Amino acid sequence: MFSLDIDHLKNAYASGSLTPAQVLDQVYDRIASMGERPVWISLIPKDQALAQLQQAPKGRLWGIPFAVKDNIDVAGMPTTAGCPDFAYTPSRSAFVVERLQAEGAILIGKTNLDQFATGLVGTRSPYGICSSVFSPDHVSGGSSSGSAVAVAAGLVSFSLGTDTAGSGRVPVAFNNIVGLKPSKGLISNRGLVPACRSLDCISIFAGTCADALAVLEVAGVYDPEDAFSRNAAQAGPWPDGFRFGLPMGKLEFFGDTQAEALFAQAVERLHALGGQQVYIDFTPFAQCAQLLYSGPWVAERLAAIDDFANTKPESLHEVVRGIILGAKDISAADGFKGFYRLAELIRQAETQWARMDVMLLPTTGTTYRIDEVLADPIRLNSNLGAYTNFVNLMDLSAIAIPAGFRPNGLPFGITIMGRAFQDDAIAALADRLHRALPSASLGGTGIALDSTPPVVAAANEKIALAVVGAHLAGQPLHHQLVERKARLRAVTRTAAGYSLYALADTQPAKPGLVFDGLGAGAIEVEIYEMDAAAFGSFVAQIPAPLGIGTLTLADGTLVKGFLCEGHATRGATDITAFGGWRGWLAR
CATH class of the missing domain: 3.10.490.10 (Gamma-glutamyl cyclotransferase-like)
Structure with missing residues (x-):
């Protein structure tokens, strides 16, 4: 199996050792070997992908295969959001898809998800349940389940997911890949079926931080047609001596002592890279995380599909239906109270951010078997969001990376978080930390991380x-x-x-x-x-x-x-x- 990382493919195309058509042959062979379901909801036929290649501009991503989560529009392909009765066929692609294809990227298909992007587990879809590439018995993570597995299995070079509560990060931890959750508004959401429109971010899955940044370079462009798109400059790289925050007291790993040990090793590696550890009061972040599903933002999920949910409730997945329709009892007064409480928590968090440059957390405290999640879907899903749910509410940037394997062979992941629009800076630091991991590899492919180029730090001279x-x-x-x-x-x-x-x-x-x-x-x-x-x-x-x-x-x-x-x-x-x-x- 040859690597699909972007740098390898670009070099191979330039030298003539590979052609994009040969790469597409390999991609479709790999998909056929693995099977279309449950990773894919809609797969572009191979002959259409080759025709797409013939028309592709020779831009920055020419000949690079990618996938998108099936709540992101692609012209002429159904958008299901994981619900067949909801499906529609748009005449225009999402802005981000247009951007990628304008640079020559080749779309392979649309991937499975927790229905209406509601879940962190990957078990809430009528198109099948994705599992971790390392265990058929364990969850893949969601809601961007298919997008993460497609990258981890070596089916595409990168993929697009979405992230409202952690959907662009949790599947990363369970599949040994990289997930860049950009600052809100950095990638346009035009053409995205919203979950919580004020919080949603289109996220990037890749094998390396360098690949994720290469995609962000193309995708992160201001879109005047998206009311939530934002224009912002990126921060520079962190100097040696950066401060990384850790919560005071004992972190919750839900009894997973192996994950706890792996996190402690990640902390030591960050020390070795020149980081200065500071302890912070995690209380405002933890309380903010609880707001996402116990507060009025559940009503925003209902607002996204209000007419459909009320006229065809039977079409919704049982767990998703319970979450979304439960928002009917939330009043406008509750909504304002939630906004006021969020503002208070953000102000409290400012004191903690004054003490640190970045925050380091486990992406998840543990992982679960599929049968465990099916038996207890709400509580276990909530556990997986303990370290992810607050990020978009507090307008933070985040990148999730691998941090080793448990003795049972299941991967563990960590997340570096920064302030809004520090995406480049935290990705550069995350790349250094990822590469400090012994014997790191790309997803489940077995391809060594050190065979790929690191993030090139921006020149110091400004x-x-x-x-x-x-x-x-x-x-x-x-x-x-x-x-x-x-x-x-x-x-x-x-x-x-x-x-x-x-x-x-x-x-x-x-x-x-x-x-x-x-x-x-x-x-x-x-x-x-x-x-x-x-x-x-x-x-x-x-x-x-x-x-x-x-x-x-x-x-x-x-x-x-x-x-x-x-x-x-x-x-x-x-x-x-x-x-x-x-x-x-x-x-």
Whole structure:
């Protein structure tokens, strides 16, 4: 079995040792050997996949096979959300699928899930029960069960799942793969059947952190058609001496002493990477986790499928029906009380975040056999969410990685969590921790992790850039900074002597900053930093009469920034007195 990791396939295509068509042959042979059910709900026929390849652009993911969870739309394919009576066939693919295919990725099919993404176990589907690739008797984890197994079994290079309460992380722990749960809004949810629309994240399953980041690089683009999409710069990598938080007191492993020992080993490996351990009060996080299913967010699950659930309740899986229809008793007043309580818990958690850069937790405290979950579906599912349920409620980023095997051969996993939009930073740290694991392999394939390239750390050298107008946060050209992963460093003002003009006949409207020694100064600027390559591509698209020069800030610091050719100010409006572009716009 050859590896389907993205770097290996790209190198093989470049050298001619493999072609994408040969890879698709192998993918369909592997699927035929394993069987279509229960991993797949809809499989694209091989001849259609080959036709897709013929039309695929030769972009960053050309010839890379992938799968999507079947609550994500693909044009011309049924979307079931794990419920046959709910199925519909969209005419347009989800935004994230469009992005991936525009870069040449080849869709293989749509995968099984806990119905309506309600569950962390993978047992709540009429299309069959997925099991861990390491044991037919143990749960695969859910709700993104099929997506995780497809990667772990070596059927695709990566897959898309979703994550509301932990569905992009729990299956990772049971299948020895990587799961990147991006910050809310970083990947557009347009074309996703919602579970809790305000919390849902489309997640990425892969064999390595590097592959997950390669997919995020393509998929994590602002979508103006999604009301929950967010524009944000990513954080830089953590330096040595980073602080990782651990809960004070004894963690709950539900009697799984083998998992407890593996977690202790992961803590020691993080120490060896230069981490400084700090103990935190886990109470606000634990109480927040309980809100997800005991609070009003269950009503949001009902809102997602209200008409269908009320007209065809018999079509719902028994356990899912009990959870979703139970929300009918939740009042609007309960909803507001839940929001207030969440705000209180987030404020309490701020004190703990001030003491740490990242948090380290078990992904799950234990695992279960399928028959155990079927006999006690609610309690055991709740146990699996003890360390996952609070993450989206608190607007955190997270990445789950393997952390070794129990003596019985079942895998164990850990999760690194950071603040919102620290996805790149925590993934780089997670990759180092993953690679510190002895004899690490990709899923259940037996392919060694060290045969794949690590995450390449961003260059330490950053270039600071001052922006004054259409590139400010919230302005029309700010996306050009976001696309280059520019990071906001400061909001400040220029030194005296600068004048600001509203230029005539520019689209979008732009100001021009000129040093003439006359202006009162104190012009508002935002300082961003980016790597040299990003800076170069940014500067290349700046139109005359604007350009990049050296600005002096109020504290005397020199920084690169936007300046305007003097001739362009003739006939322009002097807006210096407004103190900046935003002040002028708000006039």
